[in-house]
Amino acid sequence: AQRVTQPEKLLSVFKGAPVELKCNYSYSGSPELFWYVQYSRQRLQLLLRHISRESIKGFTADLNKGETSFHLKKPFAQEEDSAMYYCALRTGANNLFFGTGTRLTVIP
């Protein structure tokens, strides 16, 4: 069965420090992985997807199939990065499985 694990419920970093939000997945097929973000009082929105290998708002995430991980990284955290981050896995069907989320707080 598929599963997405985000081990940290809460993560605090100082402004300017590097940040890494961890995500591990379990899926026997070929995974499609995403990071979604929810800023305060806003709706959930897509941050980035592994297939496009893009950098959005300074964030990157690399799919590591050997470690079954898709960690989200940013070299220098900004205050506006404070939000709830969800890692999500799409299986062959339409279903999007979400991790439990990590609340990132960037301390000024």
Add this chain to the structure above:
Amino acid sequence: SAVISQKPSRDICQRGTSLTIQCQVDSQVTMMFWYRQQPGQSLTLIATANQGSEATYESGFVIDKFPISRPNLTFSTLTVSNMSPEDSSIYLCSVRPSAVTDTQYFGPGTRLTVL
């Protein structure tokens, strides 16, 4: 992109009653989904709303409890029937504009409290 609105934004209901949540999209979309986010937990897919046919429910969710309608490509409703306090959650509508796009858009959610 797709802009999604949901009604109501929140409600407080009595045990045993039912509530219908509406989801309206500003453009025609191929796929519409309903998710539930219970307090302190992640999002869980309830069902895929199929236009013109019965919804496809995920394990643990049944039509009698969560009837869904999708009369056209821009609108869907989710009813939470015979509510109990365990149904207190945020219910989210989500859409995927076409099968070839992997981006999913989410509505603002409906916060339901059952007393």
